[in-house]
Amino acid sequence: MLYTEIFGAILHYENDDPDFAHHLLVKIKKKYAMLLSERKFKRERLFITIMEKIINDASYLTHKSFLADLKTFDAFRIYVPGDKEYISLSAWLNSKLHKKTYYQLFLDTAG
Amino acid sequence: MNSAIDDMILSFSREELRQFNYFLTRNGNTDKVNDIKLIQKMRKGTSAQLITTNAERQIRKRLKEQLEQFSLLDNLKYNVHSEINSLLEVSKFLFRKNLHKHAWNYLIKAEEMASRNQEYEQLDFIYNIQISYSSTVYIPNMSTPEIQGLINKRNKNLTLAKIDSDANAAYALLFYEIREQLSKDPYFDIDVLINKVFERFSLDSKIYKSPKIYARVVRVVCMALHEKKDYIQQKNYAMTSYKIMSRRKMLDRIPDELIMDLLFSIYTSAIKTKDYKIAEEFIAIYEKKIDRFKMQQDLYLNYHVTGNINAADLFMFTGRLDEAKNRLQMLYKRYADQKQLAKTYFLIRINMLALYFKYNEFSRCIKLHNEMMQEKKRKALTYRRG
Numbered sequence: 001m002l003y004t005e006i007f008g009a010i011l012h013y014e015n016d017d018p019d020f021a022h023h024l025l026v027k028i029k030k031k032y033a034m035l036l037s038e039r040k041f042k043r044e045r046l047f048i049t050i051m052e053k054i055i056n057d058a059s060y061l062t063h064k065s066f067l068a069d070l071k072t073f074d075a076f077r078i079y080v081p082g083d084k085e086y087i088s089l090s091a092w093l094n095s096k097l098h099k100k101t102y103y104q105l106f107l108d109t110a111g
Numbered sequence: 112m113n114s115a116i117d118d119m120i121l122s123f124s125r126e127e128l129r130q131f132n133y134f135l136t137r138n139g140n141t142d143k144v145n146d147i148k149l150i151q152k153m154r155k156g157t158s159a160q161l162i163t164t165n166a167e168r169q170i171r172k173r174l175k176e177q178l179e180q181f182s183l184l185d186n187l188k189y190n191v192h193s194e195i196n197s198l199l200e201v202s203k204f205l206f207r208k209n210l211h212k213h214a215w216n217y218l219i220k221a222e223e224m225a226s227r228n229q230e231y232e233q234l235d236f237i238y239n240i241q242i243s244y245s246s247t248v249y250i251p252n253m254s255t256p257e258i259q260g261l262i263n264k265r266n267k268n269l270t271l272a273k274i275d276s277d278a279n280a281a282y283a284l285l286f287y288e289i290r291e292q293l294s295k296d297p298y299f300d301i302d303v304l305i306n307k308v309f310e311r312f313s314l315d316s317k318i319y320k321s322p323k324i325y326a327r328v329v330r331v332v333c334m335a336l337h338e339k340k341d342y343i344q345q346k347n348y349a350m351t352s353y354k355i356m357s358r359r360k361m362l363d364r365i366p367d368e369l370i371m372d373l374l375f376s377i378y379t380s381a382i383k384t385k386d387y388k389i390a391e392e393f394i395a396i397y398e399k400k401i402d403r404f405k406m407q408q409d410l411y412l413n414y415h416v417t418g419n420i421n422a423a424d425l426f427m428f429t430g431r432l433d434e435a436k437n438r439l440q441m442l443y444k445r446y447a448d449q450k451q452l453a454k455t456y457f458l459i460r461i462n463m464l465a466l467y468f469k470y471n472e473f474s475r476c477i478k479l480h481n482e483m484m485q486e487k488k489r490k491a492l493t494y495r496r497g
Binding site for chain 2: 001087102110
């Protein structure tokens with residue numbers, strides 16, 4: 001369910017509603033506080049932090065720290081096609097970095 | 112927690128619900144209207160009181176009996192075990208009525224069916240009835256050598272039953288041994304371990320001779336490797352086994368479910384290791400076989416949905432979005448509102464969401480997402496209400 005709710009935040013952000021996306025992220029953090037504090041969910045925790053930064057700071061996407069955060073995020077787990085990550089979080093973040101469509105980056109990740 | 116009646120009603124497909132409604136109307140059941148009202152209430156998960164609590168309790172009690180009888184009849188359609196049992200029940204009835212000739216016909220029919228489906232325990236029961244009734248004067252053409260033949264058949268069946276039961280124990284042990292070995296050394300020799308486990312039950316010589324045992328061993332190994340996420344080894348092992356089975360012409364002698372599981376194991380591990388060519392080849396074989404096999408409706412639905420979802424996944428990974436869309440839309444239309452497929456339906460929708468996201472159709476994604484979240488919320492409320 002955590003993933004499904006994170007997808008919700010991504011969808012609203014992409015649908016030009018960053019405020020609601022931010023509201024959803026706050027809700028997720030609160031609802032899954034216990035889960036997100038666990039070590040095995042550090043990847044998801046980092047994703048939420050990155051997304052909050054994207055929403056709150058317009059210059060973050062062009063900043064070096066985004067690249068650094070993305071590298072850390074990608075290092076957590078290699079993408080395996082057919083996993084439960086129906087929307088690849090890594091491909092989505094990379095699409096923001098390379099300014100390409102999500103699907104182009106998804107094909108690079110899955111191919 | 113829901114009661115057994117609620118869960119049974121929720122597990123019905125539209126077709127089963129229709130059949131159950133017909134079943135309720137049999138013998139001029141006058142309370143049918145209230146029964147159907149209650150069923151609709153359960154299916155919707157609403158709290159609207161259509162009837163008083165006391166009346167509801169009475170209807171539930173009656174529904175429980177009806178459901179139990181309905182499940183017996185439904186089992187007869189798909190479950191061989193029940194079908195054999197029903198033949199035995201009829202034969203017992205006929206023996207009681209002194210209609211021995213007809214009773215024997217039923218017994219022989221049951222024996223054939225049990226033997227064909229390797230139901231050894233039932234077969235033993237049938238032979239015991241045959242032996243006990245062989246002393247009656249009404250037996251058609253039964254002589255002493257025939258009775259001896261019957262006893263021999265029974266003894267042979269007992270040996271087979273023991274092999275079957277030992278093999279079941281060996282599969283369970285094998286699964287846990289592989290699990291343990293994988294945690295110690297991921298590159299250990301699986302075949303050596305299989306032989307070691309089956310040797311304990313004196314079955315090591317039977318593994319490669321019996322197609323059914325071999326197929327089940329392969330299934331256990333693939334399951335253990337999948338659990339450990341060793342997809343490369345899983346793919347190689349499953350493919351090699353499939354080739355061996357095909358070369359030795361075993362495929363026709365293996366139960367349908369085991370073949371489907373093997374094919375499923377090959378193409379899912381191929382997708383996970385990004386070997387899309389192999390995945391496509393085996394999904395095609397899987398889809399060709401699925402309609403040819405005669406299997407239980409629920410099982411068919413599961414195989415059908417998972418096959419199509421995986422095919423859609425494969426299309427997405429290889430840049431064929433339109434083909435993926437066609438597949439998922441077909442599933443979405445076909446399985447909408449099928450309560451017994453709630454989990455699978457969730458899978459269909461989340462895959463559609465991922466698909467529309469690739470098309471950048473975000474408002475459609477949000478609509479689907481809201482639908483899914485509302486369903487989750489409604490379900491949580493229904494369960495809380497108990």
